[in-house]
Amino acid sequence: MNMVSDNVDNTISLETKGTTTQKILVAILLLVPIIVFAITPLYNVQNPKLFGLTFFYWFETLWLVVTAIFFLAAALLLNKMEGGS
């Protein structure tokens, strides 16, 4: 990176490529994990318990794994949409 500071790289496009279906799919993959986390009353309950932990604690912890899977799918899709190397 020894570019001079006032160089502008015009090869970079800010547009999101991809079909509408792909865009909707990405939105779903990103929003579902977030919405579930945001609706706290959904998981603010005692049962079922796991290893003696109430649902409130273990569900949130496990939902992080689901979140990572969803986000990974979104990342792969977005990377495919972006194309190139």
Add this chain to the structure above:
Amino acid sequence: MNNIEVVTVFISLFILFVGLGFWSSRFRRGDLSDLGEWALAGRRLGSYLAWFLVGADLYTAYTFIAIPESVFVKGAVYFFAVPYVGMTFGVAMVTMPRLWKIAKKKNYVTAVDMVQDKFNSKSLAIIIALTGIAAELPYIALQIYGMQAVLTVMIGQLVASNAATITEVSLIVAFIILAAFTFTSGLRGAVVTAVMKDIIIFATVIVVIVLVPMYIGGFGNAFAHMHKLPTGNTTLAPLYLNGFISLSIMSALALYLYPHAINGILSTSSTKKLRMSTALLPLYGIGLALLALFGILIYGSTQALALVHQYGAVTMVPDLIYAYFPPWFVGFAFLGIFIGGLVPASIMAISQANLLTRNVIKPFWKTMNKKTEARLAKYFSIMFKFLALAFIFIIQATYSLQLQLVGGIIILQTLPAIFLALYATRLEKWSVGTGWAVGMIVGIALLLYSNFVQFKFPSIETVFFKFNTPLSFLYIGLIALSINLVIAILGSLLVGKLKPAPSVKPSTTGSQ
């Protein structure tokens, strides 16, 4: 005897840590007298290293010390950190690749470079830069509290008297060493040592969460021995529902506004690698969730609670480890928590120095050359570290998490200028500036009012504002940001309406 073993392991690993820190200046060698090389590691980090680096921003004393302490003292509302880390990477997946592209296109080194260029306003850029710098300070101070907590337990168990003085001196020595290798290696030092830190921490968390429940008869037993916590024990008390939601959403929006997080993003080598590493970051959150659960687990252990009684709630995690594990493991785990504060402190100070040099001083010092720019930033990084250190010697923390949450209220006020500016074309500088000012004033005023008038606390102990039901408790960051956003958006629309036609903006280039 045993405690000497703890200290020996701790010091040996610390020497290894320091060695790695200095060695890393040779890692993927670059010209370290260039700011982009020193502060962004030459923008050459791939998915794995970016994962460790941004993970290091998240996996800090906030995770090891502040969140477990808060769950232990106040209860379920502070488990908000788990939804927070889940959601924040969703925010990052959307905003950060775009920021990366804009930065690459226009050759920006900081987010404030973009603010300066987009709004064409030197004053707005300086305000946003200073806000970022200010918000980092309490975050760094929190790291130091975490390091102090480890030393308090370790040294307290080793010597009979003068433990407090020895702790302070050790802390200062550790900081001098850190300052030296940050100066030489820059972000490379942080990245390489972040890998060591995370390996130690992951190993510790897994061992503790598997073994301790067996020693104490499981979480069921821990819950049974809990006294009633103000925000709920087994589930969240309904009164704190809005507090929980507002804290998690606002924290999720705040993380990627911090200069150190953006610094980490801009140091990755491509948007594809950036997306992959971001998508997997929620997995880091599992470690955070398990550590938060230590705050519950400790109620099942009389030995650990006795240590907490002696050294204070802030030492809760070190106490739990000390109570159950052999000395070599205690030394290993303590070093992990200790450098878990040091490495993020280094990253944060680098990003502050970067902003101060590039976005506050350079606009007034046009002739500054690249060498001077980098050298100045290096000296500032030392200054900020010791400023934070001074901060903690002067101000006694009652409750370590509050520091970071106050920083959150401050950094959230930069959201319109940074996140909105990524997308909106019609944002107008006066509206954004006014929104920022009102947001800051409201945030700080509510913080003071809530603590000293509403609750009559002797210091900053809460970041909630208490409304009557049904709103009950709300994070002040949400209130201040909402007002800020309304002003920034309505103001921009209004000014846009008044203007006869959208003026064609001359293509400004770079940020000089």
